[in-house]
Amino acid sequence: MDQVLKTAEKISSMQIRGAGRIATAAAASLRDFSLGLRVQSLEEFNSEIKRAADVLVKTRPTAVSLSNAIRMVTKYQAGDLESARQAVIENADRFIENSRKAVERIGQIGSRRIRDGDTVLTHCNSQAALSVISTAHEAGKRVKVIATESRPRFQGITTIGMLDKIGVETELIVDSAVRSVMNEVDLVVVGADVITANGTLVNKIGTAQIALSAREARTSFMVAAETYKFSPKTILGELVTIEEREPEEVLPDISRYKHVKVRNPAFDVTPHQYIDLICTEAGAIPPEMSYLIIRERLGWELEEES
Numbered sequence: 001m002d003q004v005l006k007t008a009e010k011i012s013s014m015q016i017r018g019a020g021r022i023a024t025a026a027a028a029s030l031r032d033f034s035l036g037l038r039v040q041s042l043e044e045f046n047s048e049i050k051r052a053a054d055v056l057v058k059t060r061p062t063a064v065s066l067s068n069a070i071r072m073v074t075k076y077q078a079g080d081l082e083s084a085r086q087a088v089i090e091n092a093d094r095f096i097e098n099s100r101k102a103v104e105r106i107g108q109i110g111s112r113r114i115r116d117g118d119t120v121l122t123h124c125n126s127q128a129a130l131s132v133i134s135t136a137h138e139a140g141k142r143v144k145v146i147a148t149e150s151r152p153r154f155q156g157i158t159t160i161g162m163l164d165k166i167g168v169e170t171e172l173i174v175d176s177a178v179r180s181v182m183n184e185v186d187l188v189v190v191g192a193d194v195i196t197a198n199g200t201l202v203n204k205i206g207t208a209q210i211a212l213s214a215r216e217a218r219t220s221f222m223v224a225a226e227t228y229k230f231s232p233k234t235i236l237g238e239l240v241t242i243e244e245r246e247p248e249e250v251l252p253d254i255s256r257y258k259h260v261k262v263r264n265p266a267f268d269v270t271p272h273q274y275i276d277l278i279c280t281e282a283g284a285i286p287p288e289m290s291y292l293i294i295r296e297r298l299g300w301e302l303e304e305e306s
């Protein structure tokens with residue numbers, strides 16, 4: 001269990017971050033846990049796996065990628081201990097490989113929306129969004145990227161670092177400069193933590209005001225998301241929990257103040273009307289088609305839940 005607790009700690013402290021990465025880290029952790037699990041019976045194995053899954057799923061309350069990954073890994077029907085172990089290992093490996101391929105495919109599909117000479121604005125640090133940009137760059141298109149800092153955790157610095165390595169020209173802006181540059185932007189590309197049944201996007205705090213600004217400036221707004229970022233439970237009416245993180249991430253010396261409260265929501269909600277396109281590994285869809293993605297790709301979960 002030590003290894004699972006360590007991974008859980010890395011996910012909650014955001015040493016491992018990004019909706020896709022936390023999902024694959026949780027899958028790998030369950031696989032390794034299953035590999036080393038010394039128990040006598042299938043029942044014990046099942047309950048230990050459930051215990052580990054519960055620890056991992058609680059680490060970040062918003063990202064549905066985590067619960068979707070854990071459900072895919074722990075969904076098995078086995079008659080004995082060793083076949084259960086084998087199933088968890090195979091499920092985890094399959095999830096990790098599919099996730100890698102999905103990000104690659106999203107890059108191939110989404111990059112078609114980028115034209116030679118375009119300026120693309122991105123927010124935070126998203127593997128899926130960066131795959132779109134880097135695939136366009138690799139195809140020989142000249143792309144300039146404007147990246148927001150993404151306070152309070154400054155994931156924008158990670159983004160410019162990654163793009164710098166592959167030779168993409170970037171400009172870094174503070175989050176509040178988005179409207180000032182929006183008229184120079186051809187396309188906004190962001191990732192997703194959750195997409196609901198009606199195509200609403202939950203993503204890094206600040207995304208909603210970028211979408212608003214893009215709409216006002218008539219700039220296209222695209223979301224890059226693997227299908228496991230879609231939330232089956234939203235079909236059943238469940239609301240998405242928005243994670244509120246420690247105030248110290250925003251104001252490290254908050255203890256000096258007596259009457260100050262710092263709010264630190266990690267994500268916000270962008271209505272589907274502000275989104276032109278969601279690019280998934282199953283194709284680029286209008287947000288209103290999210291329901292179908294959930295039914296076709298994640299439908300099994302609905303049967304279990306209802």
Ligand code: RI2
Binds near residue numbers: 017
């Ligand atoms: P990929 C991140 O969350 C950001 O909100 C980003 O847009 C989203 O996950 C998707 O990232 P955080 O972990 O899965 O930084 O595309 O809170 O990498």
